[in-house]
Amino acid sequence: MSIRVLAAGDHFVLNRLLVDAVRAETSADLEFTELTLPWPVVPFGRVAEVTEASGTEDELIEALRGVRVCVTQMAPLTRRVLEACPDLEFFGVSRGGPVNANLEAATEHGVAVAFAPGRNAAATAEHTLGMIMAAARRIPQTHADLHAGLWRGDYYRYEQVGPEIEGSTVGLVGYGAVGSRVARMLGALGARVLVHDPYASDLGGVAEAVPLDELLSRSQILSLHARVTPETTGMIGAAELAALPEGAVVVNCARGALLDYDALCDALDRGHLYAAACDVFPEEPIPAGSRLLTTPNLTITPHLAGASKQTAMNAAAILAKDVARHLNGEPLLHCANPEVQKTK
Template sequence: MKILVAEPMSPAAIELLRRQPDFEVIESNPKEYEQHLADCEALLVRSAVKVKADTLARAPKLRVIGRAGVGVDNVDLAAATAAGVLVMNTPGGNAVSVAEHTLALMLALARMIPEANASTRAGKWEKKKFLGNELRGKTLGIVGLGSIGQEVVRRARAFEMRIIASDPYVNPVTAADLGVELVPFERLAAEADYISLHVALTPETRNMINAETIARMKPGVRIINCARGELIDQDALNEALRSGRVAGAGLDVFSPEPLPEGHPLLSAPNLIATPHIAGSTEEAQEIVGIRIVEQLVEYLLQGVAINAVNMPAVAPEQYRAISPYIELAERLGRFAAFIGPENAQAVRLTYRGRIAELNTNLLRNAALAGVLSRSLAGRANLVNAMQLASQRNLAVTEAHQPRGGATDSIQVEIIAPAAATSVTGGVVMDKPRLLSIDGIPVEITLAGHLIYMRNIDVPGVIGHVGSVLGRNQINIANFSLGRQERPAAPGQPLEAVALVEVDTPASEPILAELRGHPAVRLAVTVEPGG
């Protein structure tokens, strides 16, 4: 498979890719990478390449985008999800580098290092002009207490700063362990001497630093941004720097990047600007490059998605525990779609046994991918299944029954206005196995070419099946039978089901022959996968 590296990566990361015997590695650059998109299955980027909907349209085989770094706003996540392309990043890989750069900007602002350097190199000796401030005793307000924010806390504590943080998603225990007081953003803005931004770009965080929030800040505040340029209203910051309301700003990110020549912010007083280099250290580039390659290999070869951005998050250890059931769920969904009613309105999923106690989001997506794959010609997968189900107004419900049976199992039920079909399966000897259809016990491995039959439980049907298949040179590999314990309604005959595994697919004329027996109500082929 072809792996396209669209931006420079560390030599160690490239070497790790080239060690994979099934990988063809193409190294390119942001200006030329698009000419290689047509055949690539994986795309590796940093921050320069913008992966938009039209980019994805030119990459029909693409399965995964690996972002060597944290921010993924250079990738159109909605378009990637719709295309069924997994997006993964490497949170924390460059956390130390970004944290160190944050502290460097804070120190440079506090001690006016760039101005003092320029003055001294110009032959001046202006000691009194560059009277700075200590960080000790100052209040640092950290917005976003993720991996980078936590590294900033650890380093700022060495400077004896008081640290407060605003993050509605962080566990209070985490903050307490760090010795950080969690406060609302409004209070942080009012109390902090330094404000450092470490949040992702979302509709809620865009322009979170604006004229209104600056007006509520302590006069003389200093603002640090090593996250995303769009977090700050640059016009408002420019005005606040020039008025002195904000005493200084250390910015590593801008909107757009680079800022156009002559942009007023670039000439604002007390601004220290760096060209998006907070995460650009030799050590960080090595770490994030190797990590994203390791994640890519794990996903492409083992199916384990680590640090997925647009797919339900599951810890690697739990992923390995449920991975056989992911395959089971997908094949059950596919099987149900082959034998179930048309015009489905809902899918009901039931998990029983130990797997009911686990995170089942991926199992849900896998089952939906199977249900939808027949009508969508394979376009449904773990990434886009929920989105596709929503687009089709397919109601999805889940039930968890940890004590629902002796065997770990998954049940997929497809519900239409006038009918419903349910199939239940488990994992037996590491293989996905069907256990029942509509409550009728019948077992077979969900693989190969299957014929599913439903008939009145009378003598002669099995012989009829054998005669028809034998006459048409269709070899039977496995034959599994089941029947109702009691009629569906009083006065109705008992029904039986049969699953016939054959070496070659049965054509429609052969299926028509099978349906020719007066007791046979249904005979269809099923391709569950594998």
């Protein structure tokens, strides 16, 4: 008897990528059904008790009837969905963290939740490097001026120009899959790289590990790459920004919760910071009237650092390996609730 699998993709991690990846990993007799969620055309949000989800509980419940395996990026795995779908046994989230899944409820119902760490590490690292360059060289501002018919020679004044990467000291807060890649890129460009990450034991000779206060005092460019935890939430605030050298550049392509954005805008308004560039924000989409939309010398992109074709393909491929392992009765490589596996 065939195993029913739901591919609940969206307009980034496409259903065909999920289906093809799973088929490539297993020869099991699978019957696929598909549900296309509206993200990113419609922003993700809270659905019942889970966050950063797309679609509705009702449509997912209907699509999951008789389904044992679901692969998705954004579908909301809520307590209500779990209670209504007793056949479900595996829920794969093709993201670095399954924030759209209620792990406690999934564990209670014996549903294993898998995820896809590192799927967008290369894309995010490349975007970070691009944001550093865009901010330091004011590429977006000069581009906008030229489109408006302005050829501004004053951008060449000494007090208007920014630092080069070569010869600069760059501080990275976090040295995981993204931060370590950024460090290698910056090293290749001739930067001195400092790292603050209490969990990184081997920097491979690429960077120097230092305490946070030393990193801040020495860094002409600061880039954030830490995960959000109770310890890292708001870790870069007014005092930390003030500790940076005059004319520093700040970049955040990690998570909005790491940085105090009001303090960032204040530091830009005062001229203490030369520039900043951010891909993530405390509220997404950015609300109308936010200071982030009018603060000078701030480059912003709409949370798309990880947006590449390779990211979508990587996400499907990582998840597909755990689908195959689940169907073979093997321990999952990336299980968010491993206690479920111990009881089987």
